[in-house]
Amino acid sequence: MRDDPAGHYATLGVDPAASAEAVVAAFRAAARRLHPDVPETGDAEAFIRARAAYDVLGDAERRAAYDRAAHLGDPQPEPEPAAAADTVVRDTMVAAWRRPSGLSLSLFAGCAGFAVLALAIGFAGLGPSETHESVAIPAVAPAPVAPLRPIRPPPAPVQGIASGYILPSGDPATLWRPTPERYVPVGQLAAFTPVAIRHVDAQHGMVEVAAPDGADGFVYASRLTPGDAAAAERARCIYEAGTPPANNEILSRHGSPGALRVEVENRRDQPAVVKLRDPAGVTTASVFVAPRAIAAIDGLPPGVYRPEFAYGELWSHACRRFVAGMRAERFVAFHLLDGSPAAQTRYSIPPSDGIDEPDDEFNRD
Numbered sequence: 001m002r003d004d005p006a007g008h009y010a011t012l013g014v015d016p017a018a019s020a021e022a023v024v025a026a027f028r029a030a031a032r033r034l035h036p037d038v039p040e041t042g043d044a045e046a047f048i049r050a051r052a053a054y055d056v057l058g059d060a061e062r063r064a065a066y067d068r069a070a071h072l073g074d075p076q077p078e079p080e081p082a083a084a085a086d087t088v089v090r091d092t093m094v095a096a097w098r099r100p101s102g103l104s105l106s107l108f109a110g111c112a113g114f115a116v117l118a119l120a121i122g123f124a125g126l127g128p129s130e131t132h133e134s135v136a137i138p139a140v141a142p143a144p145v146a147p148l149r150p151i152r153p154p155p156a157p158v159q160g161i162a163s164g165y166i167l168p169s170g171d172p173a174t175l176w177r178p179t180p181e182r183y184v185p186v187g188q189l190a191a192f193t194p195v196a197i198r199h200v201d202a203q204h205g206m207v208e209v210a211a212p213d214g215a216d217g218f219v220y221a222s223r224l225t226p227g228d229a230a231a232a233e234r235a236r237c238i239y240e241a242g243t244p245p246a247n248n249e250i251l252s253r254h255g256s257p258g259a260l261r262v263e264v265e266n267r268r269d270q271p272a273v274v275k276l277r278d279p280a281g282v283t284t285a286s287v288f289v290a291p292r293a294i295a296a297i298d299g300l301p302p303g304v305y306r307p308e309f310a311y312g313e314l315w316s317h318a319c320r321r322f323v324a325g326m327r328a329e330r331f332v333a334f335h336l337l338d339g340s341p342a343a344q345t346r347y348s349i350p351p352s353d354g355i356d357e358p359d360d361e362f363n364r365d
Contacts, residue, residue: 003070006226008053016067020060024325027054031313031324036241045167048235051324052227055234164209164224165194165232168239175217176206186217192236194229195219233319240318245271247290250297251320252365255284258301260337263346265294270311272349273322275362277306279334283365288315289349306334309349310362321363328362329354 003009003016012026027050032038034047056062166173168191176183183206189195195209198216206218212229227235245251251273266272266289275286276297284305289295308330312322332353335344 003067005070006053006056006066008056008066011049011053012057014057016070020058023054023057023063027051027058028313028325035244035314036239044239047238048167049225051234051238052225052231054324055227055231163194163196163228164207164226165229165235166191166219167223167225168192169223173219173223175211175215175219177217183218187215189215189219192232192239194227194232195224234323237316237319237321237323238314240316241314241323242317245288245315245317247288247293248295249288251286251288252283253285253299254282254365256301257299260300260302260339261296261298261345262300262305262307262337263294263296264289264307264309265346265348266291267348268292268311268350270313270325271315272309272311273315274307274309274347274349276300277308279304279306281364300337302338304334304336307331307347307349308357308362310359320365321359326359328357328359330357330362331355 009016009018012023012030014022014026018026030050031047033041034043034050036042036044036047056066166189172188172190173193174185175187175189177186189209189211193211195211197207197209199208200221201207201218205221207221207224208216208218209224210216225235252275262276264274264287269291271291272289273286274289274295274297276284278284284300284303285297287295287297308328310322310326310328312326313324314322316323329350331347331351332355337343337345
């Protein structure tokens with residue numbers, strides 16, 4: 001679709017004219033359906049695509065830039081199905097780099113890279129799949145097992161901020177380099193490795209990339225998805241989220257044990273994680289609280305504590321945070337917990353006087 005070049009609206013099942021509230025609702029519905037731990041409907045890669053779409057459409061500025069990019073340049077007729085691959089690549093890059101007044105060069109660089117990467121992924125089916133790659137890459141290149149090198153030179157390099165990362169697929173992605181006759185394997189890239197996009201070989205469905213450690217070469221476009229290092233880390237957190245916590249599950253505990261207890265009531269329809277911090281900012285314990293539920297932290301030593309809490313969707317055990325729709329707050333004051341009748345031992349969240357807290361502050365331990 002011309003007004004949905006990367007398929008973000010289609011991924012979430014909403015119209016390009018949908019309201020911000022409709023986008024949020026669509027993502028939450030997709031998250032509940034596609035999470036890898038959901039029986040029958042769980043799909044990790046689909047969940048990652050939904051999250052990538054929401055990262056763009058759920059942010060007003062990024063959505064506006066995406067919508068503007070969808071209408072760059074003069075309207076062009078859709079290419080015929082039989083059009084040559086090099087013609088499609090050339091026309092796509094020309095359209096992506098046409099720059100009307102009022103938009104920055106950096107935005108166009110990103111749009112161009114995104115368009116070419118999306119095109120490469122679309123052409124991935126033209127080349128062989130990566131079923132032949134092996135886990136161990138020998139030091140000496142073996143007999144040819146990759147497609148022949150293109151007889152024409154690759155398209156011009158993609159300049160600017162185009163980026164992507166490696167999708168998970170059981171094994172690492174093989175990194176190939178061309179010789180005068182063929183591609184040979186030279187290494188591997190682990191899932192979620194962020195890469196810079198350099199060239200596209202649409203004929204064989206391959207993309208030239210550069211990894212953070214300096215390694216470079218070609219990978220199959222089917223192993224790439226658009227996104228920067230932050231998007232790659234979010235995708236990893238989603239993929240490795242693990243089983244959702246149960247109500248009252250203790251997520252962390254530090255320091256000496258004691259005999260005191262604190263209860264927390266979650267009055268919202270989203271799950272929450274509550275942390276008890278001391279005045280030095282150290283987390284003594286954290287607990288998962290299901291929607292409209294009560295949880296307790298037992299075995300606390302006497303001390304001064306302040307609860308901090310976050311709501312969200314999909315708690316990731318691997319990254320120890322919510323990876324969708326997170327919002328963090330904290331109580332205003334610290335309270336003494338000493339076992340006396342007057343001590344504060346029960347909290348309701350959210351409090352009437354809660355203070356917003358940056359996600360990074362809440363996520364630290």
